[in-house]
Amino acid sequence: MDQAEEEVYCIGCGAKIQTTNKDQLGYTPQSALDKGLEKGEVYCQRCFRLRHYNEIAPVSLTDDDFLRLLSQIRDDDALIVYVVDMFDFNGSMIPGIHRFVGDNPVLLVGNKEDIFPKSLKRNKMKEWLKQQANLQGIRPVDVLLTSAKNLDEIEILLNTIEKYRKNRNAYVVGVTNVGKSTLINQIIRINNGTQNLITTSRFPGTTLDKIEIPFEDGKMLIDTPGIVHEDQMAHVLTGKDLKYVSPQKTIKPKTFQLDDQQTLFFGGLGRFDYLSGHGAVSTYFENNLMIHRTKLSNAENFYTKHVGELLTPPDKEGLKNLPELQRHEFHLNEKSDVVIEGLGWLTVPSHSTIAIWAPKGISTVVRRPLV
Incomplete structure (x- = not known):
């Protein structure tokens, strides 16, 4: 049995190595396989490109x-x-x-x-x-x-x-x-x-x-x-925009004193409407994600005018694949976290009625406060 037929597995992702089909899991050229076997470290081509060039290849695993x-x-x-x-x-x-x-x-x-x-x-x-x-x-x-x-x-x-x-x-x-x-x-x-x-x-x-x-x-x-x-935020963003939803350093919460009929935008990926209530709303997002405040009455026009530019991510390219923002309304009887899964959350005072907007398919959750 030659080396290509032996059962060899990628030490990077665990996929079974094969040298025949570039579009299937575990593909690596025979020359790369030979070198990897000599070194005792075999990587599939997908892992090699991801490790060295930060490129991601689609896979057929369901x-x-x-x-x-x-x-x-x-x-x-x-x-x-x-x-x-x-x-x-x-x-x-x-x-x-x-x-x-x-x-x-x-x-x-x-x-x-x-x-x-x-x-x-x-x-x-x-x-x-x-x-x-x-x-x-x-x-x-x-x-x-x-x-x-x-x-x-x-x-x-x-x-x-x-x-x-x-x-x-x-x-x-x-x-x-x-x-x-x-x-x-x-x-x-x-x-x-x-x-x-x-x-x-x-x-x-x-x-x-x-x-x-x-x-x-x-x-x-x-x-x-x-x-x-599939409802994770990472699935609707480009690789370039993922850095805005994956904190690598200690997050610095931002607190806004809000009255009703005010809106916060989290880049172009999410939106918070304070429908009724008032008080301190603390936000927990990646530090580089820009948060913009505006009046609720102006929110639709503000988003349409600035998404992909002032309101980024996404940029113009990423905007093509971003599902439209969908509205979810909640009445909070007690202090709560309001979460956009994969993006971050806000801690909102009790006795508040709010709307949270997230890309269609991305879950929003109300939970007991973490902080």
């Missing part, structure tokens, strides 16, 4: 393929390490996760905690995370906050996985873009010094098949493909 890959978890006696994005908690929940975990214990990991101000007490965040998980029918054995940028926190994550694993496999699960692969890259780096082995990016769906990293006892830490949420 949602059903992702779900089928995860279905084996239910039948394994294993620890489930369930990673959620603390900045986009609601958008990073897996619907019906109980179908994938079965009776296995769940360690809940809130990733990207570093983008929250240090003034926000972490114990309060953990308790909030646990309560939100309970509302989703999940009873985790433990809750951790972590950041791939903090190696001390990665050590704590590793030790906690060992505590609950009990000589079993550990599956790392989550939706796309919660930072699973970045966390695992740091775990690999701590264990053997290799940096950035697994392909990571802001693009959804980077890991395409499960990737296995051995524990000392022969069991595996398994990075599974991210569940694709």
